[in-house]
Amino acid sequence: MSVLDEWTGQRTSTRADLDAPGPDPADDVLLRAMTDAREVDDFDMRHLRYFLTVVRAGTVSAAAQELRISQPSLSQQIRRLEQRIGAALFIRSSRGVELTVGGRAFLREIQGIPGQLRSAIAAVAPAPQVWPVGVCGGVPAEVLIEVQNGLSGRRTHNGQQAAHQPGAKLRMRSVDAADQGELLRHGEIAFGIVRLPIPVPHVVCAVIRDEPLGVVMAREHPLAARPELTLRDLNRQRLLWYEEGCAPGFAESVPAHLARLGWNTVLHPADQDQPALFLHALRTTPDLVALRPRRAVEREPHLVWRPLPTPRPPRERLAVTAVRNSHTARVLQEVAAERGWLFLAE
Missing domain, CATH: 1.10.10.10 (Winged helix-like DNA-binding domain superfamily/Winged helix DNA-binding domain)
Incomplete structure (x- = not known):
């Protein structure tokens, strides 16, 4: 008797015991899968x-x-x-x-087949896993450590290491946010770390850090001596911002938010991911400011941070993403629950 015969036979017996005769849809799914597999035997x-x-x-x-x-x-x-x-x-x-x-x-x-196969293998693999993780530019080291500790140190409800996740390791590498959706779909990265929102369908997200953005300027900037800024002050400044195509979603949503507040800023595109270039631009351009969470720059002696003049400033939300309905998405949801990360299924 084959494994399939034995399995379907057991299920038939169970149906008889429960007085629920009739074909089991699960049997049909398996038989269809067998037929499909025969038809693509010569695919590689x-x-x-x-x-x-x-x-x-x-x-x-x-x-x-x-x-x-x-x-x-x-x-x-x-x-x-x-x-x-x-x-x-x-x-x-x-x-x-x-x-x-x-x-x-x-x-x-x-395009979803490689990721589905990876998820199927990962769901039962007894050997330690290595998960590739794409990281967008400018993510603080402490966020990477939080992600590392969460995904590689996942625990079950009784405090033991998850049985199907033994010794998982993360291999992090720099990947532009604009490329992460495609790499996730193709299974080339298991998770992505990005700024929300991202225009990528069919992913789930877990928010690791959510902070208000404030105005950053060089210590020698004319506005640096003021403890508070007004919209009139800011409308005279250019905003150091992302180059076209970088940080899609986030890079468009923040200027739109500023416009609703009344700051119709002129954008000054630059490489945001190189700290030295970021600092150089602010220190050498008199009418230039930037936006960052406070703790991202509070240890930089050449910069000062001021809150935006609004009770509802735009925010920077750093999140881990995974393909919806995948094994990694289920892992991410479990980790989010364990560590108090906000899990977003849509």
């Missing part, structure tokens, strides 16, 4: 990875370099995938590649 996860990398890189040559294989070899593998599917996935030109209508449909259906 490697081909999905190749396809996803070409989509993200935009050219076969860039994807080949990232995958560390030759360009002719990658082109051949993509052609084999197209032959197996029976349809072209890419339109090739001198500028690179773009998805065909069929390619977009294929991407929509398969």
Whole structure:
């Protein structure tokens, strides 16, 4: 008797005992899965990875370099995938590649498979795990430590290390917030650390730190001697802010919030993630200010912090994200409950 026969037989017996005859939907799900698996026996996860990398890189040559294989070899593998599917996935030109209508449909259906497989393995893996974590720029070290302690030191309700999470380790690396959604969907990172809001669908978030933003300026700035600022003061200043495409969601929502308060600021785009450049810009430009939580700059002797002239200032919310309905999302929800992080499912 096969495992499936034994399992379905047990379930049939249970139904009989409960006087609830009829087919069990769970049996149908398993049988459909078996049929689907037979139909894709000759598919290789490697081909999905190749396809996803070409989509993200935009050219076969860039994807080949990232995958560390030759360009002719990658082109051949993509052609084999197209032959197996029976349809072209890419339109090739001198500028690179773009998805065909069929390619977009294929991407929509398969982009969650690597992450689902990773979650399935992680749910039962007895060996220590290494979770890659993408970190956006400017995240304080203490937030990274909090995330590290939470995700790698997770406990069960009785105080023991979680049985299905033995000795998990995090491998953190710098990843722009704009890229994190795609890397999460493709399973290349298990978690992301970002500033909310982020325009990424199908993720859950746990807020680690939530603080009001205030005005930061150089100690020699003309307004630095004032204990309180007015909107009239601020309307004469430019705001050191994120370059286009950086911190999507957060970078758009904060200036909009300021405009509602009456500060129609002129933005001065700059690299916000390099502390030396941030400090240099503020100290060498007379009419330039920035926004930061107070404790982000209180130890910097060359800067001063002042509250915004409103009882409802914009806030910086740093959060950990994961793909919704994944194993990592369930882990994140459990950790959030244990450590008092605000968990957001939408």
